[in-house]
Amino acid sequence: MNLEVAGRRVFAYTAAHDLDPAKPTVVFVHGAGLDHSSFALQSRYFGYHGRNVLALDLPAHGRSEGPPLQSIEDMADWVASVLGALKIPRASVVGHSMGSLVTLEFAARHPEKAERIAFIGVAFPMKVAAPFLEAAKANDYDAFDMHTIWGHAAQVPLAANPSPGMWMYGDALARLERLAPGVLHAGLKACNDYAAGFESAAKVKCPALLLVGKRDVMTPPRAAQALQEKIAGCKIVTLDGSGHALMAEAPDATLDALIEFSRPR
Amino acid sequence: MAAPKYPSLDTLALHAGQSPDPATGSRAVPIYQTTSYVFRDTEHAASLFNMERAGHVYSRISNPTVAVLEERMAALEGGVGAIATASGQAALHLAVATLMGAGDHIVASGSLYGGSHNLLGYTMRRFGIETTFVNPRDLSQWKNSIRPNTRLLFGETLGNPGLDVLDIPAVSAIAHEAKLPLLVDATFTTPVLMRPFELGADLLYHSATKFLGGHGVAIAGVLVDSGRFDWEASGKFDTLTAPYAGFHGMDFEEESGTRAFLLRARREGLRDFGACMAPMTAFQILQGIETLHLRMPRHVDSTRKVVAFLSGNPAVQSVVYPELPNHPDHELAKKLLPHGCGAVFSFEIKGGRPAGKRFIESLRVFSHLANVGDAKSLVIHPATTTHYRMSDEDLKKSGITAGTVRLSIGLEDPQDLIDDLDRALKAAAK
Numbered sequence: 059m060n061l062e063v064a065g066r067r068v069f070a071y072t073a074a075h076d077l078d079p080a081k082p083t084v085v086f087v088h089g090a091g092l093d094h095s096s097f098a099l100q101s102r103y104f105g106y107h108g109r110n111v112l113a114l115d116l117p118a119h120g121r122s123e124g125p126p127l128q129s130i131e132d133m134a135d136w137v138a139s140v141l142g143a144l145k146i147p148r149a150s151v152v153g154h155s156m157g158s159l160v161t162l163e164f165a166a167r168h169p170e171k172a173e174r175i176a177f178i179g180v181a182f183p184m185k186v187a188a189p190f191l192e193a194a195k196a197n198d199y200d201a202f203d204m205h206t207i208w209g210h211a212a213q214v215p216l217a218a219n220p221s222p223g224m225w226m227y228g229d230a231l232a233r234l235e236r237l238a239p240g241v242l243h244a245g246l247k248a249c250n251d252y253a254a255g256f257e258s259a260a261k262v263k264c265p266a267l268l269l270v271g272k273r274d275v276m277t278p279p280r281a282a283q284a285l286q287e288k289i290a291g292c293k294i295v296t297l298d299g300s301g302h303a304l305m306a307e308a309p310d311a312t313l314d315a316l317i318e319f320s321r322p323r
Numbered sequence: 324m325a326a327p328k329y330p331s332l333d334t335l336a337l338h339a340g341q342s343p344d345p346a347t348g349s350r351a352v353p354i355y356q357t358t359s360y361v362f363r364d365t366e367h368a369a370s371l372f373n374m375e376r377a378g379h380v381y382s383r384i385s386n387p388t389v390a391v392l393e394e395r396m397a398a399l400e401g402g403v404g405a406i407a408t409a410s411g412q413a414a415l416h417l418a419v420a421t422l423m424g425a426g427d428h429i430v431a432s433g434s435l436y437g438g439s440h441n442l443l444g445y446t447m448r449r450f451g452i453e454t455t456f457v458n459p460r461d462l463s464q465w466k467n468s469i470r471p472n473t474r475l476l477f478g479e480t481l482g483n484p485g486l487d488v489l490d491i492p493a494v495s496a497i498a499h500e501a502k503l504p505l506l507v508d509a510t511f512t513t514p515v516l517m518r519p520f521e522l523g524a525d526l527l528y529h530s531a532t533k534f535l536g537g538h539g540v541a542i543a544g545v546l547v548d549s550g551r552f553d554w555e556a557s558g559k560f561d562t563l564t565a566p567y568a569g570f571h572g573m574d575f576e577e578e579s580g581t582r583a584f585l586l587r588a589r590r591e592g593l594r595d596f597g598a599c600m601a602p603m604t605a606f607q608i609l610q611g612i613e614t615l616h617l618r619m620p621r622h623v624d625s626t627r628k629v630v631a632f633l634s635g636n637p638a639v640q641s642v643v644y645p646e647l648p649n650h651p652d653h654e655l656a657k658k659l660l661p662h663g664c665g666a667v668f669s670f671e672i673k674g675g676r677p678a679g680k681r682f683i684e685s686l687r688v689f690s691h692l693a694n695v696g697d698a699k700s701l702v703i704h705p706a707t708t709t710h711y712r713m714s715d716e717d718l719k720k721s722g723i724t725a726g727t728v729r730l731s732i733g734l735e736d737p738q739d740l741i742d743d744l745d746r747a748l749k750a751a752a753k
Contacts, residue, residue, distance in 0.1 A: 074572050095580035102578070103375035120580065121555065189326070200326065207327035215330050215398065216338040220377040222385035223393035223589070224404035224582065225339070227329070232403050232550030232581040309377050 060121075063139050069094070069121035070140065071113035073105020082173065083110040083146050084320070087137060089155030089179070090245025091205055091234050093120030096154060099309045100316060109320075112149070114140060116157075118241045126244035130156070130252040134163035141171055150174040152316060154305065155277065156249050159184060162285075165266075166258035176267040176319055178312065179274055179302045181281030182255035186246045194243035201242055206230040211273035211301025220309055230303070259288035266292040267319045269312060271300030293319070332399060332514065333616045340394030354606045355387040373571070374590075384593050388602040392609050396535075396545045399514040399612075400527060403550030404585045406593065407543065407605055411510060411530025412438055413598035414544035418506055418526055419443075420596065421588040422560060423474040425451025430468045430475070432459035432489065434482030434722065436530075437709045439508065443477075456717075459487045460651060465494055469501045474559060476503055480519060481511040481645070481660075484669045484705050484729045485722025488645050488652035488659060495523030502557040510534070510696070511665045515619035522659065525552040526584070533696025534666075536611040537618055541604045546588065550581035563587055569595075618698070618734060623663030625737040629730070632741045633670050638678075638748040640671040640726065666732040667695045669705070672751060675726045679704055682728065682751035688735060688743040700733035700740055 059077075061068050071094040077083075084104045086097040094101070094113035105111035116133060118124030127133045137160060141149055150173045153161030158177035165172040190208075193201035206227050219226050234242065266289045270279040279296055286292045295315045300308040330338070344353050360379045362368035370376040379385050393405040408414040419429070431443055433456040443454040457464035459478050469476075476498040478489040489507060498505040504525035509517065513534045519527050529535055531543035554563040555576045563583045566572040570590055575583040593599050630644045645656035645664040656664050672678050683691050689702040693709060703709065705723050718724075732740065 071577060074566070074574070093580060095578070095582070098579050098582075099375055099377060102373070103370060106373055106375060121577075203329070204327055207329065213342075215335065217342040218340055218387075218391065219394055221404075222377070222379060222387075222390035223397070223406060223585065225394050225397035225402060228397055228401055229403040229550060229581055231401075235551060236553065236581075313376065 061140070061143055063136065063143050066117065067123040068117070068140060069115040071095075071101060071111065073102050073111045075105050075110070077110045077144060077146070079145075081108060081110050083112060083149040085137060085141070085149045085151045086111070086113040087133075087151060087153040087157030087160045088114070088116065088119065089157050090249060091119070091237055091242040092154070093233065095120070095233075097152070097305055100152075100305055100313050103313055103317075104320075110146070112140065112144070118238060118244070124238060124241070126241045127248070128244055129248050130159045130163050131167070131254070133160040133248070134167050137164050138168045138171055147171065148173050150176070150320065152176040152178065153180075154178040155180070155302065156184070156245050159249060159252050159255065162255065162258050162262070165264060166254075166261040169261065169263050172264045174265045174267075174319065175262065176269060176316060177282075177285075178269045178304050179271060179277050180268060180285060181277035182259075182285045184249040184252060184277065186250040191243070191246055191250060194246050197239045197243075202231055202234040205234055205242070208276045209302045211271065211299070211307060212275070213273070214301065214307065219306075221306070226303065226306055229306075255285060256288050259285055262289045265319070265323070267315070268292060268294040269304060269315050270294065270296050271302060271304050271307065272296050272298045273300060274302045276302040335395065335398045336616050337613050339398035340391040352388060352391050352606060352609050354602050356602050357386075358382050382602065383597055383599045384589060386602050386605070389600050389605040392600070392605040392612070393545065395609065395612060396529070397547055400547045401518055401520050401549070402547040403581050405545050405547040406585060406588055407531070407545045407600035409544065409598040409600055410542045411508070411528060411532060411544040412442060414528035414546040415439055415442060415508070417546055417588050417592045417596065417598065418528060419447060419452065419475065421562060421584060421592050422504075423452060423562070426472060427452055427474045428470050428472045429454040429477055430465060430473055431456055432478035432482060432487070433457060433717070434459050434485050434487045435479060436483040436508070437712060440717070441712060459489055462490070462493055462497065466497050469497075469503070473501065473503060475506055477506045479508040479511065480517055481665055481667070482722075483511070484667070484709075484727065486643055486645050486650070486652075486664065486668060487722070488655045488664075490655055491519055491522035491524050491659065495525070498525075499523070502559055504552045511667055512660065513615060513619055515616055516623070516662050516665060517660055520549040520551070525549050531608045532694070534619065534622070535615065536608045537615070537696065537698050538607070538611055539694060539697035539699065541607040543600055543604050543608050548584045552584075554583055567591070620663070621734055622666035622732060625734070625740065626663070626666045626668065626732040628737040629732055629740055629744065630668060632744065636745075636748060638673055638752045640673050642668070642670040643722065644668040667729065669727050669729045671724060671726045672728055672748070674751060678751040679726055679728055681753075682747045685747035685750035686743055687746070688739055689730070695729075695731035697731065698734045700735055701731040703729050705729055
């Protein structure tokens with residue numbers, strides 16, 4: 059669906075369903091340089107299993123109008139604005155990578171709107187390697203290569219994709235090539251600059267889940283541990299075979315963890 | 324910090340798309356000779372059918388052995404994914420049927436394999452899809468033939484049999500200016516000699532029967548999508564950007580972005596037309612691909628030797644190979660095909676039809692048959708075989724005469740091939 063937030067066009071994938079005020083809502087927030095389709099399988103599942111789904115395209119990503127937002131805090135407030143525009147008082151939020159920092163900050167700044175939160179491929183601090191940041195700033199294709207290679211477990215190019223016939227590296231590169239200049243850098247810089255992680259973690263009041271890939275080189279599991287310790291009652295699920303792109307590398311295990319976390323307790 | 328590095332083509336040709344079999348540890352790709360797959364439970368079945376989970380349901384739609392081939396080809400070509408088909412012709416049909424319907428139009432090179440010419444010029448026309456054939460070297464013809472209802476530009480990386488080198492950067496620029504994709508048949512070049520997506524093509528396919536397999540034992544095709552064409556921004560492709568009643572109102576582009584074309588091609592094209600690849604065929608083509616990076620340089624090297632021999636032979640009127648300075652695309656070939664112009668080429672024998680007949684019947688090593696890209700060297704007379712349905716005018720447009728002989732150079736000792744040709748040319752001249 060298309061909607062307008064702060065005068066700009068926003069796209070949210072709803073799994074071909076109209077929003078129903080009687081249903082709980084799950085919001086999906088993608089990582090830097092990605093879009094709603096990175097949650098294709100998982101968001102579709104929830105859309106067909108009794109939830110409203112809003113798999114968002116952040117500004118300047120996918121079908122949403124630019125310019126890109128410059129900070130994690132701005133992105134968190136933007137998610138709240140999207141919910142406000144749709145008159146959705148409360149939602150569960152699932153974020154991947156940069157989107158997981160947005161999810162954390164959303165839960166801290168808008169606790170009344172956060173039902174449950176799940177972080178996929180998260181680290182705090184989420185420092186971005188200087189060459190990666192510099193390449194993205196220069197709009198150099200090397201940044202896409204780094205995003206693609208570090209964004210997956212090392213075995214991915216020499217292994218089978220769970221989605222038949224698809225080449226994960228090719229898909230990542232094709233998606234990155236659609237970005238306008240500067241968009242990837244804005245996202246990476248926002249991750250690199252984000253400093254409020256531990257403070258915000260302490261403010262989280264809703265149930266939280268960390269989902270990490272054991273072979274993640276971009277946000278290695280050890281870099282998520284401190285965050286888990288700061289969030290009261292936060293659960294952690296580690297997927298042994300996956301790198302940073304958990305939704306693509308381990309789609310079923312990722313979905314199963316989210317289904318389990320979403321069960322009424 | 325060391326810059327990250329992709330595995331090379333040679334390594335991908337052996338490993339991409341396959342994890343050692345989780346059930347047995349099998350290092351070779353297992354042949355999953357099964358039609359269907361047991362669901363874990365009813366919930367799992369429903370999720371697979373509704374595309375909420377990845378996996379296999381029925382081998383017409385996907386199969387684990389076929390999926391290895393598809394992913395490997397996508398890796399070698401730098402695409403988002405691929406669909407393996409029953410033949411190269413099935414791949415072309417799948418591409419066309421996924422992008423358009425009755426009332427739509429294609430602009431295609433006139434220098435096509437005869438089967439592709441038939442499909443577009445006659446058969447698809449019966450289903451309401453028209454094609455305008457153009458001289459592939461005339462960029463103004465490409466541009467001026469585009470109509471409001473055009474949905475695709477199409478050519479071969481090396482035209483068949485005149486070896487016109489498709490100027491992919493220029494033709495793709497024309498296509499993209501008109502918000503249209505460019506599809507290329509990359510059979511003659513393979514990813515070892517050319518990577519069309521890097522030059523601007525959006526979609527490509529192979530008759531995998533040829534060099535990819537290399538052994539001449541299996542009919543096969545594979546269609547690869549670059550994922551770079553923005554169907555939504557184009558606004559011309561309702562099949563990918565409007566809700567489809569045939570799949571629960573799915574808008575394929577909205578659902579999957581870069582994967583939209585392949586999603587519809589698989590979920591509609593394989594489901595409804597059914598021209599899928601058998602698992603045994605995928606296994607056989609994979610055996611070929613594992614040595615593609617070794618075979619293609621040898622094919623090219625031997626071809627160069629044979630071309631040099633024929634070019635200096637008094638019984639030969641002319642040789643058509645883009646590496647020769649007199650070929651119209653010589654300069655373009657140097658730019659787009661620096662690793663070689665393939666192993667299929669044609670020459671014109673002096674003495675016309677009778678000499679051609681004596682020549683072919685005198686060959687001992689070359690096999691006279693309708694195929695190319697085999698490990699064995701092959702010969703054919705296009706005017707009476709592959710292109711026999713074409714009018715004289717269309718033949719001329721394709722650069723064929725009654726005396727044209729097409730060779731596909733295999734992996735035998737090149738001197739044995741030259742000796743065989745020398746003997747047959749002498750016999751033809753008698």
